[in-house]
Amino acid sequence: MDLEIDIEAPWPPATDWADLAEAALEALVEVAPELENPRLLASLLFTSDEEVHVLNREWRAKDKPTNVLSFPMLERADLLALAPDGPPEMLGDLALAFETCAREAQEKGVPVEHHASHLIIHGLLHLAGHDHEISDDDAEAMEALETKALALIGIADPYGDRS
DSSP: OEEEEEEOTTSOTTSOHHHHHHHHHHHHHHHOGGGGOTTEEEEEEEEOHHHHHHHHHHHHOOOSOOSEEEEEOSOHHHHHHOOSSSSOEEEEEEEEEHHHHHHHHHHHTSOHHHHHHHHHHHHHHHHTTOOTTSOHHHHHHHHHHHHHHHHHTTOOOTTTTOO
């Protein structure tokens, strides 16, 4: 799978966000092998709360920013049936909002880079057809994949406060 990455202000240039995203994807592929297909392509936009607010209002009728938006373009069954040979296939688009990501990271007491990695993995799982809002079992399965992928890049379980 390949990522097309676009980084806009206000994401600070001191961090290599593209490398961070590629590392998150690489770790996720280890735990979600359906994303290993070389034909798959996803776009990732690092942008502002303002831009994500516009997208959220336009596409989801929610008049507020959010941390990450995912716009899947393949049904899960089609993803799982996709042959490895052939033209590129767009899995979907992600948009990550800096101010919300930074605020949430501060509230959690974690580096913004760690929280951004988590949100990228979370968003990519949504593109792959995972959905934590269907049931508690689906939420637990998705969280387990996130936790395993994050561990591969040295990031602690973001759900560690679970009992």
